[in-house]
């Protein structure tokens with residue numbers, strides 16, 4: 001999977017742009033790096049003072065359920081492998097999620113009835129070219145994903161995780177923490193990673209589960225529409241703030 005992704009990112013930019021995401025779209029190729037290269041060129045060892053853009057190219061794809069795939073964004077050489085990788089991840093996601101619910105003493109059935117419909121897996125293939133002068137730029141700025149669970153396959157080291165666990169902080173009323181993480185580019189070599197995000201139904205309102213609000217642990221977060229939360233997530237990401245801080249009670 002890493003190798004085949006590396007091949008894709010190794011293609012000429014015109015080729016990759018055939019899969020470009022449309023503005024506001026959540027599937028397709030994007031290139032934050034394109035706005036850096038040219039002005040202050042990290043590749044040539046110049047000082048990059050732009051902290052807004054990431055040293056990153058990415059290909060975002062909804063991979064599950066199959067009928068939500070937008071195949072026009074799927075490079076043909078990736079299709080078979082990404083399909084297999086996705087299908088093999090489902091069981092792991094389910095087991096991990098089950099363990100989380102069990103650890104919280106939450107009734108799996110009740111949870112499934114409320115939030116289990118329209119689950120989605122979204123993939124993001126990341127590419128961080130070699131960056132001779134990485135001091136002023138990050139591969140990805142510090143952020144916490146909005147997925148319930150993320151699985152990251154990394155070809156090379158470079159991911160730095162700030163906090164402990166990686167799961168939905170809001171629904172667990174703060175018991176689980178969404179790990180803040182960032183990616184540091186390497187001056188020696190490029191890096192590829194594949195993130196799979198297990199997302200619950202975007203049409204849901206989410207908030208701390210009733211059974212996790214107690215006198216000892218009062219409600220920490222307000223109820224929010226997940227769709228609204230996700231759309232604000234990206235603006236906050238650019239400014240380095242955390243959207244979760246805006247929904248504290």
Ligand SMILES: O=C(O)CCC(=O)C(=O)O
Nearest residue numbers: 124126152159183193195
């Ligand atoms: O490249 C990585 O290791 C992490 C990627 C990541 O954090 C993301 O795509 O949200």
Ligand SMILES: [Fe+2]
Nearest residue numbers: 143144145181
């Ligand atoms: Fe992330």
